[in-house]
Amino acid sequence: MYILQVQNLSKSFGGLQANRSIGFDVAQGEMLGVIGPNGAGKTTLFNCIAGVHQIDSGRVIFQGRRISGMKSHEIARLGLARTFQIYVASGDLNVKENIMVGCFMRERVRSAAAKAADETLGLFQISHLAKNVVAELPIAAQKRVAMATALATGPRLLLLDEVAAGLNPNEVDEITGLIRSIHAKLGVTIILIEHVMEMVLNICDRVIVLDYGEKISEGTPREVIREPAVIKAYLGERYARQYLEQAENR
Ligand SMILES: Nc1ncnc2c1ncn2[C@@H]1O[C@H](COP(=O)(O)OP(=O)(O)O)[C@@H](O)[C@H]1O
Ligand SMILES: [Mg+2]
Structure with missing residues (x-):
């Protein structure tokens, strides 16, 4: 059963299309990563899901109920929480x-x-x-x-926006362990935006990749880091190879 369904979600600010017809589903209990370059529209996507922004078109369905159009505090009451x-x-x-x-x-x-x-x-x-x-x-x-x-x-669904940014490697390990344990203990579904790829590779079941407001890829972390479009838009050749080796050695 899907806890969250995002369908054709679009959002623009003036002439700038921050989210372009984005669609994806999140299964109950899943840990989904959202990656992509700065300005790709990741935080905007969270704001649209959580009702901070009203979307231009599309729908967001949470636990079978349409939440797009609701106010952020109403959505929070239904069990959707986020960090900033x-x-x-x-x-x-x-x-x-x-x-x-x-x-x-x-x-x-x-x-x-x-x-x-x-x-x-x-x-x-x-x-x-x-x-x-x-x-x-x-x-x-x-x-x-x-x-x-x-x-x-x-919450039943927790949105984490770059909780590992600005931390040193030890602190990243600690917070990774913490997220893993709350996910296991409380059974809460988690979507996390993250630039720290080690963390994404370590804990995400699945990843979606945004670039210029569009979803350009979706799959397991191992799958997406192999994709030429993702390497070109975000990872770069050198890092892609490094992450691939890390993924193989785990
Ligand atoms: N409230 C806003 N008003 C105007 N432009 C915004 C607003 N929020 C985000 N943007 C623009 O939307 C684009 C996507 O931003 P954002 O979602 O923050 O990207 P990311 O989190 O992937 O770095 C950027 O070009 C940003 O400047
Ligand atoms: Mg952001």
Whole structure:
């Protein structure tokens, strides 16, 4: 069963077509990667799915229900959560308060929300940071808080926008492990936009590739990194060869 179906989705800003008739399906429980060069339309696609932007044409169906046309908070209530590429924590809330904002989506009582926040803090191994102001944390910790806050809403589908950007290789490994474990533990379906290809190769079941607003390829990570169009538009010959070797050696 598909949790998400995107059909002929188009979105333009003035004369610029940021998404051109994009279509793909996401199976329940899947981990789908979205890759492509800067400006390809990846973040716009997330914004269109999550109802941040109204789409020009096409449809988005979530759990069998048409969500295109709905407001973003209505879509969030149905169980679709996202992180932002540039994460701005709310005001000067501390980490736990920030996560509680997410928890209030499913828990009305403050004590219940606080308890859910404690569980989420534990899951993301940031309990020791509960009282820290988010904006003052190192970037890797801020990324964890961003993911934790989105996950705290109790989504069925989680959209992650470049959560590994700006992290060092060790931190990338840690966050990869974290995503893998929440995916396995909670059974949440995940779509992730990512430039860190090691991470995509490691955890995605399937990948779609965008270029100039269009989907130019779709398949397993091993399949797409072999495709001439993907190599030309995004990976480059040298990196494609390197990733292919990594994929073979895993
Ligand atoms: N709110 C907006 N208003 C105008 N143009 C936008 C807006 N959001 C994105 N764009 C443009 O749409 C194109 C795709 O951007 P984006 O979706 O952010 O790409 P990506 O995430 O793949 O780097 C870019 O040319 C960008 O400048
Ligand atoms: Mg982006």
